[in-house]
Amino acid sequence: MLEARLAQGSLLKKIIEAIKDLVQDANFDCSDSGISLQAMDSAHVALCALLLKADSFEPYRCDRNMSLGINLNAFSKMLKCSGNDDILTLKADDDTDLLTMMFENQAADRLSEYELKLMDIDAEHLGIPDQEFDCTVKMPSAEFARIVRDLATINESVTISVTKEGVRFAASGDHGKGSVLLKPSGSVDDAGSGSQTSIQLSEPVMVSLSLKYLNTFTKAAPLSETVTLQITNDVPVLIDFAVGEAGYIRYFLAPKINEDE
């Protein structure tokens, strides 16, 4: 059976918010090392990989590996029944197809319990190769969310070009164009702050991405102060939000190509 207690229940709420727009149903794979999820959107353009390490829960117990097929929309609705400061406990027995959620408030005088029916989802687990990327950009996730939101008003795709000078997000549409240049500041003065943009670059890269997908990824911005973009020309882009100590939500997004090339 699975039993996982999360002191900060709102964390799971945010995580599900960050995934549910991309996929409708997904398998949560629970093992003794933690909970993971891998799901591709129906158009096969983006892939979302989630990992919650066992030590983000206190306590965490999973006797044998189990796969919980969950409708994310229903899950999200049930999680919204919890308060932001509630302590969340997830429970699933081996023989039942129910996931039990228990929300306990800080004063420990209100205990609510919800049960979610699990589904049998025939999903395959895909092996994603470890890839050395040419370029790694670390930036504040709120800044990333804002740029993506702003440029989405111009057109539906953005071109991200990274040089030593900085990272430039540019979009142009029928009515005009816009671009945002972020200069790497953290590396010069205060390398330790972590809230500024930093760039590691072995080769300049330029990639075009769908803003619609990026906008759904930015739902994960509340989870993490910083976001890491890893880019190599002509391969899927990896967008990584750290969750807690060692967990993550990673999105792979297939780029767009210029039809004339």
Place this chain on the structure above:
Amino acid sequence: MVRITYQRRKRRHSISSPPAETRPRAEALFPTPAPAADASLSSSQTTTLPGSCPSTPTTKRPRALSTRTPGRPSTDARLRTAFKQLYLQFGQKDAGPFLCRDCGLSYQRGQTEDEMVHDKYHRSVVRGVKYPGYKSEVTISTFLPEQHVPEETNAKLSSDGSGLLRLRSTSPKKLFSALNPLSRPVGGGAKGQSSLARVVVISDSSSAFEKNKAREVLEIANTELGSAPFNDDLWETCKVYLSVSANGYVMGCVVAERIREAYLTRSSVSPSRRGSVNTADEHGSPKKRSTTSIADLNEANVFLSDHPVPSSCGISRVWVSPNFRRQGAASHMLEAVRLNFIYGLNIPPGHIAFSQPTALGAALARSFTKRDHFLVYVETCRLSSSPGP
């Protein structure tokens, strides 16, 4: 390396863009790593990417949608650049076009225009075409649909969202009402008038609205039957009969046309009796025809006699929406044809001819005429290459 800044513009594809199967699918994959020192890592990576080509990353594919010719000036190209979304290829099984279980349309998920076409088609197939009712409509008869549950749709409702998930309903009745959200339970005389389906006729004198609605239904019917679409001169020779359910959805259609002659079917098991089946034949064509065989769906051919007999009414198409099958709609429409097609004349069931019956169509024809052998005619009027008799 500094490249030009792209300017991109959303290009609108029309609905008549090429179907999903023919559209090339560009995929983005991680290139397999160069043969580096750690052989174990690279071998594990190649196994996790079974669909990938080991030598080259296939990010760029032929661009069928591109309409521009090579060799244009680059300034022009910069202004008109269109971007094309690539797809992830991590070796997933369900890559490629997606086949909808309910409507049978294969389309590319994620392509907006494909999804729009599918949505429209899916709605018309699954829920049927709405028939709002018209002031000028001519109702020939009403009938109480027999309450059967369509077996084709039994327990095949699948969630359209993922394609991976199959919801199975144990109660077929529940499923039936799920497919037809507006359907009310039929039967039980208390409902009275509201549960009666009706047969309406649409002919040359009908209003343009009715004709358009008939065309909409015929489009679906022709797609499902795999037959040729009709021309504009449809209304000169044909009448279309629609059966409309109590809640205002088209259950099916029959296209009837004027013909001159038809051929009686004969048993394929006794070819020695060829020509002896049909003896009364004064109006037959002087030229001796060889036996025509029309293949039906069961591969059991329908053999026709050599000599035509006069017949005045031919059924060109019979189609009933899958949700409304086994409710007697087709029989009632044929009955309406019999009574209405020629003014003031009741055509005997045995004198109605059918064109190219499918297996189901032949079964209908047999049950309608209550004979083993029925009349079949060769549809010539709207076919471009008509073999003259």
